[in-house]
Amino acid sequence: MAGRTVVITGANSGIGRAAARALAGRDARVVMAVRSLEKGRQAAATMSGHIEVRRLDLADLSSVRAFAAGFTEPVDVLINNAGVMIPPLSRTADGFELQFGTNHLGHFALTNLLLPQIRQRVVTVASNAHKAGSIDFGDPNWERKPYRAMTAYAQSKLANLLFTSELQRLLGDVGSPVIATAAHPGLAATNLLKPDGRRRARHLMKRVADLVAQSDEAGALPTLYAAVADVPGDSYAGPSGFLEGRGAPKPVGRSARARDAEVAHRLWEVSEELTGVVFPRxxxxxA
Incomplete structure (x- = not known):
């Protein structure tokens, strides 16, 4: 990784922090793109290597644009890692449902804005929760139907995989050497699983995590695999163990909905409309 620049969103905690530490330890220049500079600097202080901390709030498209505009140097690998999981109904600065807006639309905008500088790979962190997901094109931001946090989360994770597939198709169409890959961490005991005192689901997930979840470092392995292994575009990596919950990384499958090229294309068009950001063809x- 010597001489390569890697941008990682949400790198101040969880598998993002573990991936940042691992890559910096292999002589990469790591840029931690984080919402809180204070937390980012605290995390960076625990690492060795060439590390920078820059502010990025994926729930605010003006912040995404500012980050991209200030990043004029080449990027070898972009890791779309940051995410939120099953919050109460909340909205981004631009009015999107928080999970769809952060997990998908924020990364969609960031990737397309940075693509002219990206030289090797875009990695997007998804989840096996995508298997329960579907894209509601009539109301993707939960403006009319009753809000269901886990259903919204599954939609955002399905969107991550559909985004990866369509991005790879578009990159191939223009002859770009950049590839798009995806990964999921299995069950990792990250901040996403910590209880917040408001939702029984979080408490239940925390109890399960205490019993079976792997560490942040182990959970980061599929992300690292997707970032550096010799894999094809539109590949998807996850743990090799029982139910893909833990274990060494390997290529894994995805749901039929995540392989639907027509839905992937439609989602891309809707995402361009919502964000005002288009593929920089x-x-x-x-190549």
Missing amino acids: HSLHT
Whole structure:
């Protein structure tokens, strides 16, 4: 990884922090893109290597644009890691449902804005929760139907995989050497599983995590695999153990909905409309 620049969103905690530490330890230049500079700097202080901390709030498209505009140097690998999971109904600065807006739309905008600088790979962290997901094109931001946090989370994780597939298709169409891959951590005991005192689901998940979850470091292995292994575009990595909950990383399958090219294309068009950010077809380097 010497001489390579890796941008990791949400790198101040969980598997993002573990991935940042591992890559910096292999001589990569790691840019931690975080919402809180204070927390990012605290995390960076525990690592060795070439590490920078820059502010990025994926729940605010103006912050995404500012981050991308300030990043004029080449990026070898972008790791779309940051995410939120089963919060009460909340909205981003732009009015999107928080999980769809952060987990998918924020990363969608960031990736397309940075693509002219990206030289090797885009990795997006999804989840096996995508298997329960579907894209509600009539109301993706939960403006009319009763809110269900876990259903919204599953939609956002399905969107991550559909985004990866369509991004790979578009990159291939223009002859770009960049590839898009995805990964899921299995069951990792990250901040996403910590209880907040408001939802029984979080408490239950924390109890399960205490029994069976793997560490942040182990949970980061599929992300690292997707970032550096010799894998094809649109590949998906996850743990090799029982029910893909833990274990060494390997290529894994995805749901039929996550393989639907028509839905992936439609989601891309809707995402462009919602964010105002489009695929930079004429600004990319080609092989």
